[in-house]
Amino acid sequence: MVKLLISVLLGILTALSFRLNSYIVIFLILFSILGLIFLSEDSKDRLLFLCIILFFLSSLNVNYREKYELNSNLVRGTVLKRDMGNSQKYTLKVKGGKGKVQFYTKEDLNIGEEIIIKGDIKLPQPRMNFGGFDYKNYLKSKGINFIIYAKNIERIKKPNLYFKLQKLFIEYVENTFDNSMTEKNSSFIKSIVLVNSGYLEDSTKENFKNIGISHILALSGLHITIITYFCEFILKIFNISKLKQKIISLFLIFTYLSLVGFPLGALRAYLMTLFLTLSYLLKFKYSSLKGLILSSIIVLLFNPYSIYSVSFLLSYGCVLGIILFFKIIRGYLGDGYVSNSLSLSLSIGIVIFPISIYFFRIYPLETFISNLLLIPFYSLAIVLSYIALLFNFLGFLIFPTLNLILNISDYIVKILNLLSIYSRDFIQVSIASIIIYYGIILIVYFKDKLLYFYRLLKVVMVYGVFAILFSIFLIYSSFQNFKVDYLYVGQGDCSIMTYKGKSYMVDTGGSYRGDFRPGEYYTLNYLEAVGVAEIEKLFISHFDEDHIDGLLDLLDRIRFKAVYVSYIEDNIYLRELAKRNIPIYKVEKNDVLDIDGNTTIEILSNPKKLMDSNDKSMVMKVEHRGFNILYTGDISSRIEESLKVGADLLKVSHHGSSTATSESFIKDLKPKYAVISAGIDNPYAHPTPEVLNILNKNGVQTKTTSIDGQISLVIDNKGRIKFKSFKEEEGKNVFMLSGVFEFIIIYLYIKKWSKYEVQRTI
Numbered sequence: 001m002v003k004l005l006i007s008v009l010l011g012i013l014t015a016l017s018f019r020l021n022s023y024i025v026i027f028l029i030l031f032s033i034l035g036l037i038f039l040s041e042d043s044k045d046r047l048l049f050l051c052i053i054l055f056f057l058s059s060l061n062v063n064y065r066e067k068y069e070l071n072s073n074l075v076r077g078t079v080l081k082r083d084m085g086n087s088q089k090y091t092l093k094v095k096g097g098k099g100k101v102q103f104y105t106k107e108d109l110n111i112g113e114e115i116i117i118k119g120d121i122k123l124p125q126p127r128m129n130f131g132g133f134d135y136k137n138y139l140k141s142k143g144i145n146f147i148i149y150a151k152n153i154e155r156i157k158k159p160n161l162y163f164k165l166q167k168l169f170i171e172y173v174e175n176t177f178d179n180s181m182t183e184k185n186s187s188f189i190k191s192i193v194l195v196n197s198g199y200l201e202d203s204t205k206e207n208f209k210n211i212g213i214s215h216i217l218a219l220s221g222l223h224i225t226i227i228t229y230f231c232e233f234i235l236k237i238f239n240i241s242k243l244k245q246k247i248i249s250l251f252l253i254f255t256y257l258s259l260v261g262f263p264l265g266a267l268r269a270y271l272m273t274l275f276l277t278l279s280y281l282l283k284f285k286y287s288s289l290k291g292l293i294l295s296s297i298i299v300l301l302f303n304p305y306s307i308y309s310v311s312f313l314l315s316y317g318c319v320l321g322i323i324l325f326f327k328i329i330r331g332y333l334g335d336g337y338v339s340n341s342l343s344l345s346l347s348i349g350i351v352i353f354p355i356s357i358y359f360f361r362i363y364p365l366e367t368f369i370s371n372l373l374l375i376p377f378y379s380l381a382i383v384l385s386y387i388a389l390l391f392n393f394l395g396f397l398i399f400p401t402l403n404l405i406l407n408i409s410d411y412i413v414k415i416l417n418l419l420s421i422y423s424r425d426f427i428q429v430s431i432a433s434i435i436i437y438y439g440i441i442l443i444v445y446f447k448d449k450l451l452y453f454y455r456l457l458k459v460v461m462v463y464g465v466f467a468i469l470f471s472i473f474l475i476y477s478s479f480q481n482f483k484v485d486y487l488y489v490g491q492g493d494c495s496i497m498t499y500k501g502k503s504y505m506v507d508t509g510g511s512y513r514g515d516f517r518p519g520e521y522y523t524l525n526y527l528e529a530v531g532v533a534e535i536e537k538l539f540i541s542h543f544d545e546d547h548i549d550g551l552l553d554l555l556d557r558i559r560f561k562a563v564y565v566s567y568i569e570d571n572i573y574l575r576e577l578a579k580r581n582i583p584i585y586k587v588e589k590n591d592v593l594d595i596d597g598n599t600t601i602e603i604l605s606n607p608k609k610l611m612d613s614n615d616k617s618m619v620m621k622v623e624h625r626g627f628n629i630l631y632t633g634d635i636s637s638r639i640e641e642s643l644k645v646g647a648d649l650l651k652v653s654h655h656g657s658s659t660a661t662s663e664s665f666i667k668d669l670k671p672k673y674a675v676i677s678a679g680i681d682n683p684y685a686h687p688t689p690e691v692l693n694i695l696n697k698n699g700v701q702t703k704t705t706s707i708d709g710q711i712s713l714v715i716d717n718k719g720r721i722k723f724k725s726f727k728e729e730e731g732k733n734v735f736m737l738s739g740v741f742e743f744i745i746i747y748l749y750i751k752k753w754s755k756y757e758v759q760r761t762i
Contacts, residue, residue: 001293007051008297011058012304062304068099070146075117079109084198103148112163119150128488128709129522130726131428131529141309169259176389180399185406189385195219195260211416212367216378220265220315226382227253228273246277265315271295288323313355321351341372354434361426370416377409428529480717482624488705489522491679492546503532506539506631510549519550524557534559541633542617548573566618567607599624604643615639627715640665649673656687663694673723675711676704
């Protein structure tokens with residue numbers, strides 16, 4: 001079964017990494033099916049053919065989805081979902097089996113309506129900076145490929161019977177709890193029963209995440225188990241046979257899941273329950289591990305992009321941890337409620353720890369205590385909620401009890417958050433470190449099946465020492481490197497210079513529209529991902545929002561030791577800095593700041609007598625061991641022409657606007673490299689073709705954040721230069737693919753030697 005899952009994963013990753021010819025893949029699938037039917041008599045050969053079929057089938061599935069395009073700005077489909085957190089955001093199932101789109105409109109639409117949308121079609125934004133959020137893959141995991149900003153909507157058909165029933169169900173649930181419970185408690189129960197976190201306030205979700213009980217908010221195995229036992233208990237009262245209890249329960253749960261959209265965690269639990277029931281019916285031995293693997297294969301065949309889903313990884317990771325490690329850990333800790341709870345938390349943590357810190361950079365240490373105290377309360381609350389829905393006439397007894405339970409639970413959650421000792425200090429871990437972690441776990445778990453395990457352990461330890469020494473060497477080398485990272489911050493500016501463990505920032509990024517915070521979403525997220533908590537010097541080019549408004553998102557989380565400006569004015573940014581007693585220094589033209597002997601910053605601008613805020617931008621030349629970087633803020637060509645200076649790298653002025661970067665300026669400056677900071681689909685069409693043509697014509701190697709994402713310049717201690725972008729470094733999935741191959745090698749090694757008895761002689 002493991003080999004089948006590996007085949008599916010390899011097929012998905014191969015198709016994501018390399019473009020495959022669909023006709024060749026179809027031919028290979030048919031050839032493998034013929035081999036399975038006619039050529040193979042040995043069970044191992046049949047398994048091989050089945051693995052090949054699954055490999056190419058999953059590859060073909062991805063290949064088909066990757067080619068999916070919308071060829072018109074007119075899209076017809078059915079409204080599937082309305083976002084509770086944003087009343088203008090909907091999900092549309094495109095007619096003709098062409099996936100889903102997310103669209104925005106001010107119109108009030110009904111779920112299930114068939115409509116035609118006319119609007120601007122956009123691709124979701126991928127990860128743009130190291131440690132950033134990959135919105136493109138997040139939507140892909142939900143089957144969504146495009147975003148549409150609707151200009152016009154034509155209503156074609158009213159909702160069919162299924163959607164009418166879904167609407168009635170949602171309204172019934174909402175009315176049941178809204179009319180009988182406090183607003184906060186009602187929202188909590190609705191979020192679970194209807195699988196929609198939009199009912200919850202962000203603070204509630206954050207509190208649950210902080211203490212490691214977010215799984216309670218997702219309809220998962222815990223909830224499906226409770227619902228299953230509840231259904232069977234009710235059916236047992238009516239003297240229905242055990243077999244019929246299971247069949248009816250499965251049907252009722254399937255109906256319920258279809259009404260709430262088949263969330264991944266619940267679907268996994270349902271499939272495993274289904275396999276268990278089938279084993280009961282067909283009289284074969286059920287294995288939880290095989291049930292888990294088979295359910296994952298089914299999910300991945302239906303939606304291969306589930307591998308991008310955090311819910312998928314956490315749901316399957318939690319259950320895998322329980323299956324593999326719970327009994328082992330309990331054997332050491334003993335039986336009992338407390339020890340079982342600790343065993344459960346530890347077994348889950350072994351598997352999901354790297355997943356948690358990779359996606360969230362946090363692993364709550366309070367998980368054990370939180371689950372120990374709160375799971376009984378919330379389990380009872382879930383049971384009472386479903387009883388209230390089925391037997392509404394008992395509400396006068398149920399709802400006071402339910403309110404009390406949730407009030408007590410909420411109080412415990414708040415106390416645990418106040419006492420929280422969890423750490424936010426995890427930096428962004430690499431895929432390589434995760435692969436190494438799971439490789440070690442795999443070897444240790446199968447140690448009794450490995451021939452000469454302890455001899456192998458010695459080899460692993462030797463390689464481990466070399467790996468640690470090599471890592472120390474790499475860290476030391478990078479510590480000696482001078483690095484500048486030009487972050488993608490939307491339509492704004494922010495760069496971070498790092499040298500010998502100290503960081504210097506030029507602008508912070510910021511918003512040119514009020515409903516989005518690039519400073520938090522991009523700048524702060526990046527700083528936390530790389531572990532920067534302190535900025536030695538912040539240079540503010542000028543006070544336009546797209547350059548400095550992100551400061552307001554950083555002040556409470558990042559320590560600024562000093563701030564440098566070229567002019568003073570009364571604004572919220574300087575007031576906030578003064579309020580925190582952060583030193584503010586006004587620099588003048590020809591001032592030179594010595595950073596460490598190898599690096600200097602020279603001020604070239606004189607904003608006096610200038611009225612335009614862009615022209616008042618601080619212009620500065622950063623020199624590191626003979627390599628010169630020119631920062632120009634948003635100055636115009638008029639100011640550029642007054643600069644008599646040379647530079648190796650130009651930070652292009654004003655996001656590549658046509659008001660700057662004249663050809664004469666580039667000819668005088670003679671830069672080898674240029675960086676343009678601009679937002680994807682920005683309303684100003686930056687950078688302009690004129691500027692790009694000038695740079696290209698003069699042989700300047702140019703990178704733009706809107707295309708390349710984060711751009712990095714690295715100068716090592718020998719003066720070697722690397723000018724690279726985040727997207728170039730990130731690559732595709734080749735490294736992930738190699739990691740899976742490593743797992744296959746380890747797995748085959750274990751299987752090969754498992755028939756021998758363990759030799760424990762060192």
